[in-house]
Amino acid sequence: MNYNKIFASVSMLVAVLAVTFLFTAATDKNGYAVGDEAKDFNLKNIDGKMISLAGMEDAKGYIVTFTCNHCPYAKLYEDRLIALHNQFAEKGYPVVAINPNVSTTEADNFEAMIERAKEKSFPFVYLSDEDQSIAKTYGATKTPHVYVISKNKGKLKVEYIGAIDDNPKSAEEATETYVADAVDALLADKKVKKKEAKAVGCGIKWIK
Structure with missing residues (x-):
């Protein structure tokens, strides 16, 4: 042998x-990994208008957030999303909220989205991902699940993926503000140090 x-x-x-x-x-x-080029989308906002990232012409980037109405974690982060939008929208990084549960959960249907946005006075768009294609493209699994996207010469680049901060229960007790830190770095033309953090929230309710 x-x-x-x-x-x-x-x-x-x-x-x-x-x-x-x-x-x-x-x-x-x-889904996407940090460094990937993201694709644009065209989704219906709560006012009935179709919204794309390209349509936000003054944006330097976006805080794309998959969220919903019913999830306790999503509710805990609503005020923080409002604060992020108020802090960064005028600087070029608006919050773009997307609901992937609109077709699977009654509390998250389109009419409920309109009511929730009205109750909370959302200053950002709240979009319906009716067929969940955008959530699947991004690789979102939780609500909330955040993707910080930069825009350079028309190209969209994924800069950060994950949680908003390190304390779902309390914004005041958070010691790491991942999304805010990422956007601050990008606005200062610096590299994002913390590029990923595990998203904490309810699982997306997928269409069977």
Whole structure:
């Protein structure tokens, strides 16, 4: 028995399997990663108008947030989203809220979105992702789940993905303000230091 040939064949098989695994890992990802180029979308706002990122011509970037009405975590972060929009919209980074549960949860349907936005006086757009295609494209899994997107020469780049801060229960007790820090860095033409943080919230209610 030629052990050298057997060893060479086994080594070749291991190498092929390794390359196959790496290729699959690199290409079979779910949603965006930091550094990816994001695609624009066109979704219905609570006022009935269709909204795209390109349509926000003065924006330097966007705080794209997947959220909803019914989730306790989403509710805890509503005031913080309002504060983020008020802090950064005029500087070029508006909040763009997207509801992926509009077709799956009665409390999140379009009429309920209109009512919730009115109750909370949302200063930002609140968009309906009726077929959940945008949530799937981005890879969102929670409400809330945030993607900070920069815009440079018409290209959209994912700069940060994850939670708004490190304390869902209390904004005052948060010690890490991930989204605000990311936007501050981008506005100062600096690199975002904390690029990802685990999103904490309710799971998106997917269409079956």
